[in-house]
Amino acid sequence: MxxxxxxxxxxxxxxxxxxxxxxxxxxxxxxxxxxxxxxxxxxxxxxxxxxxxxxxxxxxxxxxxxxxxxxxxxxxxxxxxxxxxxxxxxxxxxxxxGSEEQKQRYLPLVADGRKRLQAFGVTEPTAGSETTAIQTRAVRDGDSWSINGQKIWTSRALYSDLMILLARTAPADEGDNRTDGLSVFLIELRDDNGELVPGLTINPIPTMMNHNTTEVFFDDVVVPGDALVGTEGQGFRHILDGMNAERILIAAECIGDGRFFLERASEYAKGREVFGRPIGMNQGVAFPLARAYANLEAADLMRWKAANLFDAGEPCGAEANMAKLLASEASWEAGNAALNTHGGFGFAVEYDIERKFRETRLYQVAPVNNNLVLAFVAQKCLGLPKSY
The missing domain is CATH 1.10.540.10 (Acyl-CoA dehydrogenase/oxidase, N-terminal domain)
Known part of the structure; x- marks a missing residue:
């Protein structure tokens, strides 16, 4: 349904x-x-x-x-x-x-808050969006794995007990199967006393918006053999489910941001009077808001299409990416219109426009750059030659 x-x-x-x-x-x-x-x-x-x-x-x-x-x-x-x-x-x-044992062990703890699963360790400094180029390695050592490497832009790692980690367990294939050899792990970041496990270092990265993001270093971090999620070497395919869900949820957040901007701007435009009339009567104020509203509504339709495909277990990579692309651009357009509507007050902290403006700008870059989305759509939907 x-x-x-x-x-x-x-x-x-x-x-x-x-x-x-x-x-x-x-x-x-x-x-x-x-x-x-x-x-x-x-x-x-x-x-x-x-x-x-x-x-x-x-x-x-x-x-x-x-x-x-x-x-x-x-x-x-x-x-x-x-x-x-x-x-x-x-x-x-x-x-x-995940295995049934992993679900039985962790999901009830996450559901009631005893364990926090907030960290998604994929991106690396030297790889960026080229996920197949990651260098973090997980090497089997008897009944355990030893992990070495670095992740960056790993948001909320300081506030998480668990992490979904993508690491290389075999050398990269130089041919068409560069995703082979990547594996997913569900790892515990903290010991029973709440301290970071040996070999793990997490440093915060200050940014223009409050996103609680970090860099994470793994120096011979030992995790049990059953930390592996799914099939060894097939991790890239496994995390796609998480990535598609991420893009759809980010699209929904942008839709919410756009609603915030347009609601605030519309109320302000109706109440703010200049030259004896509400500024909302001026087409220079009204039309940008109306255009942003139309684009936000259109983006929302793609959000629902992608979400319904995901829930039906159908392929939704193109739709999830397009939803994120359209919604992130629509929320940014709404933010610009709201800022212009408020004029100087848009830059005042107490109006919250500037804070949300900074927050929503992120999503044209993360979790995937919109140019990469366009490259994906060009190749997968239009059949154009692969860009990179």
Whole structure:
């Protein structure tokens, strides 16, 4: 059955009620790098962060479409779902490729908040978007694995107990199968005392938006043999489920950002008077907002198409990427229109436009650059020669 936006009104209502307890002042006070511990704890207590975990493991058993509504409403309220969204999108890899023993061991702990699964270790300094070029190695040593290497832009690693890690377990194939030899691991980042495991170092990276991102170093980090998720050497294919889910959820966040901008800007344009009339009467103010609204609505249609394909178990790589592309550009357009509508007040911290403006700009670059999305669409949808 195809899920429609109006199927999730109860979720919207309940999530917004929770978000209203944490006003925009809460998010301002966390700038530039504070972590919203209270907000994340509240989401966990109400089951929203365990929403994608099946009911038999203590979760809510929600569809990805439903989960996308959660992050959309957080964004639309003026909050920042980046503090917790990974706990949703990494589930695609674990749920579809993890062993039953792994699910039984970890999912109930994640569902009730005893373990936090917020870290997704893929990107590396020398590889960037070229995932097949990663150099972090996992070498089998008897009944365990020894991991050495570095990850970067690994958001929330300092606030996570578990990590989904992509590492090379065999040399790269120089031919068409460069993805072979990559494997996925579900690793524990902390010991029983809450300290980082031996050999693991995590350093924060200050950025223009509050995203709690880090660089992670592995120096002979030992993990058990059963930390391997799925089939050895097939890890790149396994993480695609997580990546498609990530793109769809990011698209939903951008839709929420766009709603925030347009709601704030419209109210301001109706109330702000210059030369004896509301500025919203001026087409120079109204038309950019109307155009942004139209583009946001169009992007939202692709978000729902991608989410429904994902939930049906159908291929959705093109749709997930296009949803992220269109939504990130639409939210940025809405942010620009809102900033122009507010004029100088748009740069004032108390109006929250500048904060959300910085937050939504990220998504044209991450989790995948929009130019890479265009290269993917050109090759996979239009049959054009591969760019790189």
């Amino acid at each position: 195809t899920a429609a936006p109006d199927d999730f009104e109860l979720i919207r209502t309940e999530v917004r009620r929770l978000c209203d307890k944490f006003g925009n002042e809460y998010w301002r006070e966390l700038e530039p790098s504070g972590y919203p511990e209270e907000f994340v704890a509240e989401l966990t207590a109400h089951g929203w962060l365990g929403s994608l975990i099946p009911e038999q493991y203590g979760g809510g058993g929600l569809s990805l479409a439903g989960a996308s509504v959660i992050v959309e409403e957080i964004s639309a309220s003026g909050g920042n779902p980046s503090a917790c969204h990974a706990q949703m999108y990494v589930m695609g890899t674990l749920l579809r490729h």
